Amino acid sequence: MSGIFIYSERLDIASELITFAREAGKPAVLLALSADAAQSAKNLGADKVYYLKGESPLAESYALAVAQLLQKQGSELFAVGATASGRDLAARTAGYLDCAMVSDVLSVSCADGQIQTERMMYGGAVLQRETLSGLSVITVPPGKFESSPPGLAEVEVVEVSSDPRVRLVETAPIVRQGTDLSKAERVVCIGLGMEKKEDMKIALELAEVLGAELGCSRGIAEERHWLPVEQYIGISGAIVKPQLYISMGISGQVQHTVGIRDARLIVAIDLNDKAPIFKAADYGIVGDMNQVVPMLTEAIKKMG
Ligand SMILES: Cc1cc2nc3c(=O)[nH]c(=O)nc-3n(C[C@H](O)[C@H](O)[C@H](O)COP(=O)(O)OP(=O)(O)OC[C@H]3O[C@@H](n4cnc5c(N)ncnc54)[C@H](O)[C@@H]3O)c2cc1C
Numbered sequence: 144m145s146g147i148f149i150y151s152e153r154l155d156i157a158s159e160l161i162t163f164a165r166e167a168g169k170p171a172v173l174l175a176l177s178a179d180a181a182q183s184a185k186n187l188g189a190d191k192v193y194y195l196k197g198e199s200p201l202a203e204s205y206a207l208a209v210a211q212l213l214q215k216q217g218s219e220l221f222a223v224g225a226t227a228s229g230r231d232l233a234a235r236t237a238g239y240l241d242c243a244m245v246s247d248v249l250s251v252s253c254a255d256g257q258i259q260t261e262r263m264m265y266g267g268a269v270l271q272r273e274t275l276s277g278l279s280v281i282t283v284p285p286g287k288f289e290s291s292p293p294g295l296a297e298v299e300v301v302e303v304s305s306d307p308r309v310r311l312v313e314t315a316p317i318v319r320q321g322t323d324l325s326k327a328e329r330v331v332c333i334g335l336g337m338e339k340k341e342d343m344k345i346a347l348e349l350a351e352v353l354g355a356e357l358g359c360s361r362g363i364a365e366e367r368h369w370l371p372v373e374q375y376i377g378i379s380g381a382i383v384k385p386q387l388y389i390s391m392g393i394s395g396q397v398q399h400t401v402g403i404r405d406a407r408l409i410v411a412i413d414l415n416d417k418a419p420i421f422k423a424a425d426y427g428i429v430g431d432m433n434q435v436v437p438m439l440t441e442a443i444k445k446m447g
Contacts, residue, residue: 144191145217146170150209150232151224152180152202153285158187160222160283161291167253169219173296174212176205181298188294197305202228206235208303213240218278220258222251225282237280244280245273251281263378268397320371322356324381329355329388330406332376333369334399335362336392336413336432340369345436346391352443358383360393376402391432395420412436 147164149171151157157173164171173189175181181194195208209232213221223233225247237244248260249270258275275281324330331350333343343357350357357374364375376383377399384405391412393399400423403409411424412432421427428435 144170144172145219146172146190147220147222148172148174148213148216148218149189149222150174150176150202151226151229152176153224153226154183154187155290156224156226156229156283156285157184157189158290159285159288160224161187161189162288163222163251163283165291166288167258169253171291172216172218174209175298176202181300185296185298186293187296188291189296192296192298194298194300195303196300197303199305199307199309200311201231201305201309203231203235204305204307204309205303206232207239207306208301209236210239212301212303213278220275220278221280223280223282225284230282233280233282240278240280242278242280243273243275244282245275246282248281248283248287250287251283263401319373321373324356324358324374324376324383327356327358327383327385329353330358330376330383330385331355332358332360332388332390332393332403333363334360334390334393335367336394337363340367342433343369345433345440349389349436349440349443352440353387353389355385355387355389360399378402390420390424391436393420394418395423 146169149157149160161171170190173184173192175184175192175194181192184192195205223229245260248262250261252259260273262271264271331346333346358376359370359374361375361377364370364372378401382402386407388403388406389410395418409424410426411420412428412435413420414431416429
């Protein structure tokens with residue numbers, strides 16, 4: 144069966160990609176790589192499920208088998224959930240197919256039978272629009288489409304050889320340090336304008352009176368190692384959407400501000416009145432954080 148072929152080990156993303164196929168007016172064909180996945184996939188509302196039955200538990204080991212199936216069935220597009228294993232599978236499959244691949248699309252749509260994608264380039268400085276022709280591969284992050292209504296699909300089992308060269312030796316949970324900033328309601332964020340580690344005290348005091356989490360720019364975590372890497376915000380760090388975000392000594396380079404776009408209210412404190420953070424901010428305070436922040440903390444305390 145031709146159409147848009149979809150793979151994600153996350154059922155929520157697979158369901159969203161079925162909605163995309165429906166909006167594009169194409170059949171939605173799901174790929175499953177285990178018996179359990181096939182069992183769940185068949186209820187998601189796709190037109191068909193192919194269960195690629197092989198030995199490996201790793202998605203990437205099925206890239207050649209997936210590429211062969213896509214070609215045999217005349218697939219128009221391979222849409223893959225942008226997870227770690229989805230990205231592995233997508234890139235290898237595109238390699239076997241020697242076709243175009245667009246990773247982590249911001250949006251994808253189908254107009255006049257052609258697939259159009261948008262994605263960010265150069266650390267978020269540029270938005271690139273592409274029109275894909277021929278069989279291509281895209282990876283799509285979660286939340287781009289509504290979930291599809293459930294429905295029962297036929298499952299066809301295809302016996303395949305999975306690539307044995309990569310073996311799963313052990314799995315271990317990731318030990319997180321720091322807090323999950325993506326869920327924080329309020330964030331106080333420190334940048335390289337803070338001179339000494341001891342000065343973090345003023346940020347912690349402000350965070351405490353606000354009931355906020357402490358975040359930082361990349362250099363604070365990766366160069367100075369004052370906070371765990373989970374705590375830095377931006378394109379290569381955490382994306383936050385708090386009600387309130389306050390920056391202290393952050394210049395506001397695009398790689399940082401991409402991570403705070405969805406903050407409801409942005410307050411920036413910086414010495415330099417030309418700092419780009421003031422363009423992103425709802426309220427700006429031009430001044431030395433060592434003076435401004437303790438005054439702000441006291442004022443909030445007085446307000447109770
Ligand atoms: C591929 C790539 C990915 C990246 N990803 C990220 C990312 O995810 N997150 C991220 O944060 N960065 C990221 N960066 C780095 C980014 O480009 C910036 O270099 C970084 O965000 C700058 O950090 P900063 O604003 O803390 O420091 P600076 O740019 O050095 O700014 C410090 C600011 O502090 C102010 N200041 C100094 N003293 C005081 C004071 N006493 N009181 C008040 N203000 C003061 C200064 O006026 C200045 O505006 C990335 C870069 C690249 C190339």
